[in-house]
Amino acid sequence: MINDQIAPTITATIDPRSQNFWVTLDKELWIKRLLIILVCIWLLAVVVLPMFQLFSKSITDADGRFVGLVHFSTYFRTPSLAKSLYNSLFVAMCTTCISVSLGFLFAYALTRTPLAGKGFFKAISMMPLFAPTLLNGIALVYLFGRKGLITLGFFGALPGIDINLYGPVGIIIAEVLFTFPQAVLMLGIALSITDARLYEAAESLRAGRVRIFFTVTLPGIRYGLISTVFVCFILAFTDFGAPKVVGGNYNILATDIYKQVIGQQNFAMGAVVSVVLMIPTLIAFIIDRIFQRKQVALIAARSIPLIPRRQPLRDGLLMGYCALVIFLIVGFYLTAVYASLVKVWPYDLDLGFWHYQFSGTGGGGYAAFFNSIRMSLYSAVFGTAIAFLCAYLIEKSRQMNSLRQTAYFLSILPLALPGLVIGLAYIFFFNSPGWKVGGIFIPNPLNFIYASMAILVISNIVHFFAVSFLTATTALKQLDREFETVSASMGVPFTKTFSRVTVPVCIPAILEIGMYFFVNSMATVSAVIFLYSADIPLASVAVANMDDAGDVAPACAMSVLILLTNLAVRTGYGALTRRVKIRHQAWAI
Secondary structure (H helix, E strand, O other): OOOOOOOHHHHHOOOHHHHHHHHOOOHHHHHHHHHHHHHHHHHHHHHHHHHHHHHHOOOEEEOEEEEHHHHHHHHHOOOHHHHHHHHHHHHHHHHHHHHHHHHHHHHHHHHHHHOHHHHHHHHHHOOHHHHOHHHHHHHHHHOOOOOOOOHHHHHHHHOOOOOOOOHHHHHHHHHHHHHHHHHHHHHHHHHHHHOOOHHHHHHHOOOOHHHHHHHHHHHHOHHHHHHHHOOOOOOOOOOOOHHHOOOOOOOOHHHHHHHHHHHHHOHHHHHHHHHHHHHHHHHHHHHHHHHHHOOOOOOOOOOOOOOOOHHHHHHHHHHHHHHHHHHHHHHHHHHHHHHHHHEEOOEEEOOOHHHHOOOOOOOHHHHHHHHHHHHHHHHHHHHHHHHHHHHHHHOOOOHHHHHHHHHHHHHHHHHHHHHHHHHHHHHHHOOOEEEEEEEEEOOOOHHOOOOHHHHHHHHHHHOOOHHHHHHHHHHHHHHOOOHHHHHHHHOOHHHHHHHHHHHHHHHHHHHHHOOOHHHHHHHHOOOOOOOOOOOHHHHHHHHHHHOOOHHHHHHHHHHHHHHHHHHHHHHHHHHHHHHHHHHHHHHHO
């Protein structure tokens, strides 16, 4: 390995054009510094300033005068509004307990047993990731609503079951379905990283299976388990789609924001509810980061991978559990597809594509659908480029350490920002023509992007930026810094190293980031419902508007289109990029 201090000296001795080398090196350092500053400016403009504007709206009146905590006092003195906080916490806690428990059993079956068809089970369990959460609520209506399939006993064939869907029951069921794949993914990773020697030592000490579970298995995944708990809590606490459909009169904070802004045009109270919504989310985020810093490596150089052993009773029970989960997930979404094809539910069960014509309904129809595809493509392309470039500059640069640490914090901060909060903050910031500071009017240079496709794309990029940034950072950490050191010592421009070494090696992560942006941008409603304009309708927002208007079947049809599009794109992405991965990953074969 070439030492950083002597590398320039060696190169200068070898290269007679050493003066040109130092000029080039100095120029590249300044280019990197400039790029890091631009990253900070970007994060300042799309994260910090909009959040500051949101907070300032919560402590000022309609004329911009400072009123302190008056709006917060009004909020907590209004019983119906204050109860929404309790309802949101209750739903999130119940969802977290159920989802983490179910996800742990499923992930345990996939990683710690010799289960057949693991790939199939995992693929089906991920299906809720590709559907808008509004579809979860709509499908529940067709199953357990007043005219639901199960409520009516499969149209009279069996005794009906009424679960009192509208309210906390319906919200919790929908949120469990929404957070279950996240729990399976995170716990699956935690359970797959283990050292077989720990289990061999426990067995040699004659520890029973139950004791091994509580003294070896659970402690080994404690950090992954804690992260899963907080992620599921944040997702359930901040979700808007499902509660809007099946919440009924059971108010939660996310729907309160929507009602205050859209229903009552009370933007100040909307800002207050947004701040209240962020507080538990930020607390959960901070606690999770603290625990992540305490995490230590569990796999040493001499570790032995754990090979699952056959235990017929356990394996049979877990196989039955996984089969039941898969059956419920597939049946759930097939019900939505079936309902979208029925002419008049539940009176005329003829099948056809009437509701896919979107005639006589609001929302924009196929224009909204294709706008969403266009928006998702833009979000995938620009979001991937920005996230990976930010991660590269923060991870691989060595200068301006304080600025890089600040940029890293701002890059992961969107994890704690709900989509509705981002959307409302963007209204306040980008819609403002300017601000008065000390009697001087400062125009807003970004005002022109308001009510355009650009603001929709930026809101999606910011909403899903943190996960993409962390994914890119993880991929870049696998690359030794020696690549950059040797390149610099040989006078190779960092742009050439970036394009010929870094990008090809990280191509799997880059492609996954692009897919993540596309799928989530297609399905999200919370980040864009405040920002879309009549000229740019979106599919997910069209679902919400059609459901509001009572056009449940067309709303279901649009949701199914979003789901099928995401599944088709995911399948096509896997097939089309396999050759690209093989080409750029030939070094790993």
